[in-house]
Amino acid sequence: MEEQLSMLAAEIAGRLFIEVEASGRHVHVTEQQAVALFGQRLTPLRPLSQPGQFVSGQRVEIIGPKGKLSNVAVLGPERKEGQVEISLTDAVALGVSPPIRLSGKTEGSPGILLRGPKGEIFLDHGVIVARRHMHLPPHEAQLRGLKDRQIVQVKLFTSRSLVFDDVVVRVDPSFAPRVHIDFDEANACGFKKGDYGMIIHG
């Protein structure tokens, strides 16, 4: 009986809670852009939580009208389009006004100059602030009663506890269950690596 209760509690906790990760500023590039910036394709340095994704051994400088950010991580594998994901704090430092968007939704976003050890490229668009989102594989989504594109709230029981409204659920077989927030959001709630959030159905 005790064992059954314990299993039930674990199952409920598994449906309610999800690991949260804070994403730092980073850049995505195409194969062609990688070669222009680094003279080579991206080389994996360490894996990210999302299967197949990695932090590369390559770093770039992001140069905006008002300032620059050095030593910025480039994530792999290469994509079909270059993209720069920064925080609103970074946006002020660079002097750009990016929209808050899901990754890949770069239409009409500002451009920026990228400088690598082997060359520079100007992205004519692609600077965004990542909209907070949740990755789920289909079976995890089903367990939790969630669907792709659904909006939920996620409560953080951190030192500066808060509830993130407007968390977009993304469902894909390639995903590991994680909520992704940026560093402004992480600092706003006193997030520490390994913290979990509680899903509240919107």
Place this chain on the structure above:
Amino acid sequence: MEEQLSMLAAEIAGRLFIEVEASGRHVHVTEQQAVALFGQRLTPLRPLSQPGQFVSGQRVEIIGPKGKLSNVAVLGPERKEGQVEISLTDAVALGVSPPIRLSGKTEGSPGILLRGPKGEIFLDHGVIVARRHMHLPPHEAQLRGLKDRQIVQVKLFTSRSLVFDDVVVRVDPSFAPRVHIDFDEANACGFKKGDYGMIIHG
């Protein structure tokens, strides 16, 4: 009838909503510290929303073990104790680990070096990250059914909407009704000057 409804709506809105302000990094000093840093007492440059409080014409540099922040606002009038209020983003840049506290609660907080045009002083403690809070004069607190030290939630209907848990209510006759958050929190919710929050009783 229409006029009565309109007045009722305004009264309800007045109880539910409150203006939010984002506080940038700033420093408080004693009279003695002002003279040591600037060779004079603080001079008012522009008033703040809280009656009697002002941004001074004086600016300091904050120097931590890992970095420094220049041109930081000094708020007046002078206080009984020096205090440095920064964001967690700033804390990383400076290399300090401040606690999240209400203003004035500086026991055990880290120290830091301040540099002004006329001299330097080392605060042996006083670096904090401001805990989010709400200022209310007594009649406004009574209207809203709130008491000093009560914890409420405040929902922001911003571009990255969220609910701040753990907002401490402070009641004092000298206060104007405002919720104060820092720039990490402001960026986390896409706050713009003039945004209002909705109070949710915790």
